[in-house]
Amino acid sequence: MSTFTELQLIEPILRAVKEEGYTTPTPIQAQSIPHLLKGRDLLGCAQTGTGKTAAFVLPILQQLSIRKKVTARGAPRALILAPTRELTAQIGQSIRTYGKYLRLNSAVIFGGVSQFPQVKTLRQGIDILVATPGRLFDLLNQGHVRLNEVEMFVLDEADRMLDMGFIHDIKRIIAKLPTKRQSLFLSATLDSRVVALARTLVHDPVHVTIEPEKPTVDRIQQSVFFVDKGNKDALLTKILRNPAVTRAIVFTLMKHVANNVAVMLNHNGIRADAIHGNKSQGARSAALDAFRRGKIRVLVATDIAARGIDIDDISHVINYELPNEPESYVHRIGRTARAGSSGVAISFCSSSERDYLQAIERLIRKRLEVVRDPNFHSDTAMNATGAAARPPPRGGRGGRRNGSQSFGGGPRRPGFSESSGRSHSFSHQRRSGSRSSSSSGSGSGPRHGSNRGRRG
Ligand code: AMP
Numbered sequence: 247m248s249t250f251t252e253l254q255l256i257e258p259i260l261r262a263v264k265e266e267g268y269t270t271p272t273p274i275q276a277q278s279i280p281h282l283l284k285g286r287d288l289l290g291c292a293q294t295g296t297g298k299t300a301a302f303v304l305p306i307l308q309q310l311s312i313r314k315k316v317t318a319r320g321a322p323r324a325l326i327l328a329p330t331r332e333l334t335a336q337i338g339q340s341i342r343t344y345g346k347y348l349r350l351n352s353a354v355i356f357g358g359v360s361q362f363p364q365v366k367t368l369r370q371g372i373d374i375l376v377a378t379p380g381r382l383f384d385l386l387n388q389g390h391v392r393l394n395e396v397e398m399f400v401l402d403e404a405d406r407m408l409d410m411g412f413i414h415d416i417k418r419i420i421a422k423l424p425t426k427r428q429s430l431f432l433s434a435t436l437d438s439r440v441v442a443l444a445r446t447l448v449h450d451p452v453h454v455t456i457e458p459e460k461p462t463v464d465r466i467q468q469s470v471f472f473v474d475k476g477n478k479d480a481l482l483t484k485i486l487r488n489p490a491v492t493r494a495i496v497f498t499l500m501k502h503v504a505n506n507v508a509v510m511l512n513h514n515g516i517r518a519d520a521i522h523g524n525k526s527q528g529a530r531s532a533a534l535d536a537f538r539r540g541k542i543r544v545l546v547a548t549d550i551a552a553r554g555i556d557i558d559d560i561s562h563v564i565n566y567e568l569p570n571e572p573e574s575y576v577h578r579i580g581r582t583a584r585a586g587s588s589g590v591a592i593s594f595c596s597s598s599e600r601d602y603l604q605a606i607e608r609l610i611r612k613r614l615e616v617v618r619d620p621n622f623h624s625d626t627a628m629n630a631t632g633a634a635a636r637p638p639p640r641g642g643r644g645g646r647r648n649g650s651q652s653f654g655g656g657p658r659r660p661g662f663s664e665s666s667g668r669s670h671s672f673s674h675q676r677r678s679g680s681r682s683s684s685s686s687g688s689g690s691g692p693r694h695g696s697n698r699g700r701r702g
Contacts, residue, residue: 253279256308258347263304266343269558272297277454279305285428287451289444293434294403296456299340302326302400302430307341309398309428310373311348320368321395322353322375327382327419328402329410331356334376337402341374350374357381365390379407379415386422393422401447404433405440413443420447463610466563466579470593470603470614472627478566478594481622482507483514485564485592486544493537494562496546497578499569507566508546518544521551549574552581565593568602572609592617597630 250263250271271279274292282288282305292298306324317323328334338354345352352374355364361381368375368390375382375391385391399420401407407416431444431451444451473481486494498504501522508520519533519542530551537545538557549569560582569575575593582589593614595603607613616628 253304254283255279255304256311258311259304259308259344262344262346263300267558268300272301274298274454274456275301275304278302278452281452282428282430283308285309287428287448288430288432288454289436289448289451290430290432290454290456291434291436292432292454292456298402298432298456299337300344302402302432303337303340303344306374306398306400307345307348307350310350311345313397314349317351317371317373318392318395319371320390321392322372323395324374324398324400325382325393325396325423326374326376326400326402327379327407327416328376329378329406329412331358331378333403334378337376341376352376355381355385357384361385361390379412379419383415383418386419393419394424396423396427398428398430399423399447400430400432401443402432404431404443405435405437408439408443416443417446463576463579466582466589466591468579468591468593468610468612468614469617470595471617471619471622472624473594473596473619473622474624474627475596475598477622477624478596479507479510481594481619482564482566483511483516484619484622485562486511486516490561492543492561493540493557493559494544494564495552495560495578495581496544496564496566497552497569498546498548499567501548503567504546504548504551508544511544511546516544517542518546520546522548523550525551549578552578557581561590563589563591565591568593568595568599568606570602572602572605575606576610595627596624597627600627600630 248270250260250268253271253276255263274290274296278288278290278301282302288302290298290301292301306326310323315323326334326337328337334354334356338352341350341352350373351371353364353367353372354376355361355368356378357380361384364381365385368385382391386393401416407413429448429451431448433440433444436444436455471481482496485491496507496518498507501524504520504522508518511518519536521530521533525533533542533545534557536542546566563579563582565575565578569578579589579591582591593603593606603614
């Protein structure tokens, strides 16, 4: 499933999603939304960061708006229970964002604050209520909320609810729901107590399991070309001529280098534009817009100018100049591999940049795969002296890596060893084609998450 349109979402929702900059449904969205729109129950194993909120919010918005009816005071048509104030607030925000072109009212209620403003909102009549179990239970007891109109019910982060001791409140709340309803049950883990609770809630559910995301950096195929400064333009041109590079950001350290590179690329027939601090806001917006629309395939940017750029589907990040702060490397390459997709990051390293490369490899705790293009490879750059030699990184996965050659520079070596020619040497096996792709998966068994509590 490659587009939101294929998920049969209505136009006002598609418009809002598009405005958020989402181009492709995440795996949990693609696997759940079609079933949810048909009224099926859901048993979803997924954690924050997978796009799970939109996976349940979009179908709720769509169904309530299609079956529009007048809401009674304090009687929501959809109820979403979440364990924390932060999570309820985030879900409430998502409802407002995705539902901005629909005429549906929503409210968020949680404990620890005065209940009066919440009660006031409930009196106005709301379609969707997002609540923590404790406060909802209080307001139910006081008669400010009735659950007899609930058509759709979501229990989000169920495992966390159980950890937090909400089981009794949840059970009492469930007892007040109409038996005819659609139920969605989401949890980061599915251990026996979670499954036992799910059984009381969902009927013949669709099962969707999303494996936890690998850290972004691990999903990116990273490599380095050792190249002399004077050859960088030609190497970049060669790389960008590969049709596999569908949308690339080329990073430079300096503004004037960004300009020069963009001019050089255009001269070589590759449409590119540069963004950096010396360009007016208007010129930057125009360049970004052209890039976003695919009118130019390559954007050349400095680190600062690239900050805050939110563009999906960037196939390649190319570090024409390595950053002098290793953290910038992680920020740069994180431009690719958004929303679960994989990406390619290629770095150029000349002899004067060896220290930067070393700092990066220490930070990410892995060695970048070296690609030796016969026309461009520089032993001088690779064997640069001083602190820039390549000792194995500390910790992490040591010298073992996955990765396949990202770009056809030269012939593949069946296994390669790389030595700086000094007392330490470092070798590893190339493991061609072992690149892992997406975080999705369905139908696999229970899983125990480790980074729960992370908020996307
Ligand atoms: P969640 O797992 O619901 O907390 O969502 C994690 C983040 O992913 C949120 O910041 C969403 O705005 C974002 N997101 C959700 N769906 C998509 C999508 N289809 N494409 C890109 N980003 C998304």
